[in-house]
Amino acid sequence: MEDQADAGEVRIDVNALATDLENMMHDNLSVSSRCCIFRVPNVLSRHNPKAYAPDAFSIGPFHYNKPHLKATQKLKLQYLHDLMSRFPDTNPETKLRDVTAAISEVRGEACECYEGSIGMSMDEFVKVLVLDGCFLIELFCKARYYKFRGENDPVFSVNCMNSLLYHDLLLLENQIPWLVLKRLFDRTMNIIVTLPLTKLVTNFFGGLLSRGSSIYQEELQDENKHILDLIRNSVIFPSSIAKQERSLNCTTDWKQMPTATNLQEAGIKLEKATTSPPSNILDIKFDNGVLQIPQLLVQDVTESLLRNLICFEQCLPHCEEVITSYAVLLDNLINTTKDMEILCKSEIIDNLMDIEGATIFFNRIFNDTNMLHFYYLPLVDEVNKYCQRRWPRYRRVLMHDYFKHPWALISVIVAAILLILTLLQTVFTIIK
Template sequence: MNIDSTRSAEQHSVTIWEINRDRLTAMQHKLSDTPKLLSVAAGKSTCSIFKVPQTLIDVNGKSYEPHIISVGPFHHGQPHLKMIEEHKWRFLRQLLNRTSVKGTVLEDYLKAVQPLEITARECYSGTVPYSTDEFIEMMVLDGCFVIELLRKFGGLVEFEDYDPLIRMSWIVSFFLRDLIRLENQIPYFILECLFELTKTEASPTLATLALNFFNLATQRPDHVLEKYAHVEAKHLLDLLRSTFLPHELEKPIKPDNRPPPHVIHSISKLRRAGIKLKTWEAESFLVVDFKRGVIHMPTISIDDFMSAFLLNTVAFEQCHSGCSKHFTTYVTLVDCLINTSKDVSYLCDSNIIENYFGTDAEVATLFNNMGKDISFDIDDCYMARLFDDVNRHYHTGWHVQVASLKYTYFNTPWSFVSALAAFVLLLLTVAQTFYTILSYVRPP
């Protein structure tokens, strides 16, 4: 009995050892593999172009995907983007026809980009599944198309007669949005390399051309854009983002000797506590302040472009390891202020929001979704002092009760009339009671 059991145990151990040997071989193969969907380089500050996290896609849908043009490898070759892919070659041909006069040919473009290949690949969060030749061709073709597009809209190069890319106005609006999508970028140093190779002596800077192009949607004064003619950036989305950062508030302001700040209530509740909301002039809508019970905010226009810009900028801040969280903080603030369409209506009436996006309910949904599944440290954000001051004011004793009384009974003319009528009725009741008691104590 013991001998049989021993043989059985030996056979069993041999069987288990064979299974482990196969599994060990498979594990050894996996040990040599490197992550492809999220590369190791994605954690470096040099990585700046990311696939948007699925959690954000689940909330905000296709706001991160290009609709008519692909730039870079993440959406390269998709069927619905082939229409503009054909025009990229037309734009490159036009560029070569101009630069061939001074002896610059297609081979020069490829040779200029080739030394930048490895650095450019490391800018993407996932492994780029293209060969060296394919990758360099993509960088040159996409980069030259973007630069030519900026030159044409900047008036440096004329559009061809009846060019559909300018004659069809709907295409321009999609260009504006697709060129600021996080997944649809190429490194800015690639654009600069190609730009320097093809520019003329009197040409504005690449940043100036790009910001003037995006100004078709943002509509900012020229003197604001002039300050960023030589700004450095990681890609076009980062370029536009950097021009909105409030320089005087770049360093987080932490409250001293105070408990950690908390997010604030909706504007409806804040108004009941006497906190008001007023618009003020500033170069960026990110410059928000709170003084003497009043939140001061610049006006922001909400439309299709701005919604795409905010969503993709927040996604960029969530993914980039060395990036400040200014836009994330601003979106969190507005998300706190807005709970319902009534809150949006009040922000519109106060000229804080100019709504070109849709109904008030749609704007409320936009910001509420934008604030979901994002991570930011309220202690380190540049509005830490504001969140703290608003909360302290909201929870202060007697003036909250007075403000609530005013909001309830004196917010509208009809509520004031009702309160006044109730007060007069109370006086008459008191007077009647007084004379009744007086007639009982001192009868005539």
């Protein structure tokens, strides 16, 4: 019997299992302080997967070699050739070896910027960084300097390319580290152009959130983690909201901002902030019954951009939730298509989408996100206190319950006239 038990016994190599577990912990728990390019958590991507995935261009390792993105590799190679051929005193092959060696020197630092495994060898990784990085440098320079473009440039002669690039280059998973871009720029275009890299990048993406506005800030030269972070910093840095002191306490019990309809019923005037240059979109102010909100441009790329900015704030440790706070405030203001129509009529929303689609977008943008500090808490408290004053409260009840429809308004007017006539008749009767 003992022999049979021994024969059926399963032997376990404890040392091998322990080693495997140690390796698993090392691979999955060791996160570098440089990590800033994250895979979008499923809890966020499930609401709109297309908002986080590239349509045409893969940038970096996460989406490299996906079949539907291979068509643009030839375009990127053309831009790499154009960039390497721009130096009359240097052979293109020699220049390419020079920039490849420069990126190879920082491949370890660049790899630490990505969350988890990059899914390729380090040699392949360096190749991807050089190709994608040089493509971006050439793209931003051609966007600013027309003299660098050919007559049949594969990007600027095709109408749909801009919208594809605006979407794909601002995805969290589709980034390469800023240190790679800066190093490539310093060894190529920095010799030829006078503008800094930050200016070239923000010039390309200018006007995405508001018409006629510039998002370039001279102070933001080398403080960026990648292009998406530069866009976020360019929006946040000049805003007054970024300068307020952050409370050490979590603010999870704040009251919501009333909807645009409720604010209007309470007598609060909603108007577009008018300044020159245009106000930063984050600078929302309330004064004496007037809520001033800078205009936001809502177009196809807006949802993708805001979702990826919010996701970046959710994933990056110790990141201030400023864009998330802005999205929450808009979600509070917009509950129905009527709210959206009020904001569009006030020119607060410059809407290039259909009303219903834009409303649904704002209603869902904050789903499953976590926010410890709401930057608009003082503003919301001030608005709610105003709404609780006696006259705004009575006015809201009248507007909501009695003046909601034209016939209700007519009924109230008729009732008031009848009451006045009855009182007059009573007075005349008493006098007689």
